[in-house]
Amino acid sequence: MKLLVCISKAPDTTSKISFTDGDTKFDENGVQYIVNPYDEWYALVRALELTEANGGTVTTITVGTAADDPTIRKALAIGATDAVRVDAEAKDPYFVAKQIAEYAKANNFDIILTGKETINYNGAQIGSMLAEMLDQPFVSLAQKLEVSGNTATLERDVPGGAEVIEVNTPFVLSAAKGMAEQRIPNMRGIMAARTKALNVIPAVETAELTSIVSYSMPAAKAECKYIDADSMTELVELLHNEAKVI
């Protein structure tokens, strides 16, 4: 089985979110980057479990600059076979998907796995765009994945219940909670990661169709109004007359 896992970096979930350069840039000062949790905990770990059970390789791909290398090494330490970095800043989702699609076309993977979304941009765009560029089926928000020969069975929650889906390889999926459990890399993995291949390839020329021109923060919340635990009628009153939400 030949698997490709799309890996992105994301600011640690406790990072303070602020902006610089007249609110046009994310302020990276003091920010720790991690592997985007959906990519790492679910997509990567499930890919590793499948190849451990059935044989095969797990390649990771990242569109990014050298600043992304530490997160790529983390994915290698967890167990990926090798890694590819397309050497370009990941600005626009179409641009990113196009880079991965070009690489995938030349390398014929059975399954391409992405995380459900990144926790910084929450776009949930790459998997779906990639599937279209490769003319492959896409299973979004998958929570279970089993593979037998060239047929995969997946499960996901849908409004009002859950679906069991069958699809033939090759296909693209986005991984959500439930697919696997987080793995902590051990010392051997970390040592091995240093010598695994991280191939840097040039980007293909692609139009950028969107760009972020500025950022802003939500308005500060007004002070919390405290209500006595014995005055729930007062709370109901406030929710009805003041907040107007019931």
Next chain:
Amino acid sequence: MSVLVFIETKGKISKAAREAVTYGSKIGPTTVITYGDADAASLGSIGDNGATKVLVCRNLSEGNDQQLTKLITAAANNCGADVIIVSQDQLGKAVAPRVAASMEAGHVSGAIALPDTANGFIVKTNVFSGKAFANVSVSSSKKVISLLPNSISPESTGGNAEVEEFNTDLGSAGITVKEMKTQGEGVLLPEAELVVSAGRGLKGPENWGMVEDLANTLGAATACSRPVADIGWRPHHEHVGQTGVAIRPNLYIAAGISGAIQHLAGVNGSKTIVVINTDSEAPFFKAADYGIVGDAFEVLPKLNEAMRTFKASQN
């Protein structure tokens, strides 16, 4: 600018669908594309939200992203749409980027406001799991916008839309749904306007009765913090936060949840937040509109009682 809005019309036409149509009609003359067997009268009623025409594909009963992409792009070409609007729900998340890739259109994910066209085409979106907003400029001539539910109120114009059948070659589905496991009724969390949520402070799954009682009284959905889903006290789909479901209800009631930054990320788009916690120093109070320092085991039943009295007085 001419607009195409994709909506689902199975069963009752959802509020999110009406929001998307209202949003579209504020950008330009709006055509709706949908599929399935909804009757013409119900489809025509979408005109009330500002659509002039509804195209319906009768040859498709189950929506999947590959076939819907073919349908939406064909409809966009048919009506010469410059802007395509899709609601950012589960199906929309799979379909909209695919449509954008197919049309080489710039895609805006998670829009929360109308585009600003004074100087280009700029759309405000939710980023950093709701901790910030980004203004995204779209430079391509065709544009796809995924609209977050609860970002605009559906408006009623009193109009009625012309309904037309629309068919095109949809190819094959690619995926087969083998089985559909339905859950009990209940209110679906991502679309819920009222949510009652609880965390580790509730001590164990056997204590969720009081959460469900309050939710039932209110007609609210139930939710929980991540550790609660991780230990298996509640199902995973109830887990809200940065690594769970992000929600934007009108009312979020949180009992026995500390308010960790990752939890807040998924709920800080809520209009009104009520926090119930024994610890007056719990960080959640900083994000709350109304706070009750007290024991959830006492406060929840009391709140439920007060809500029931209120509900009864409303009828």
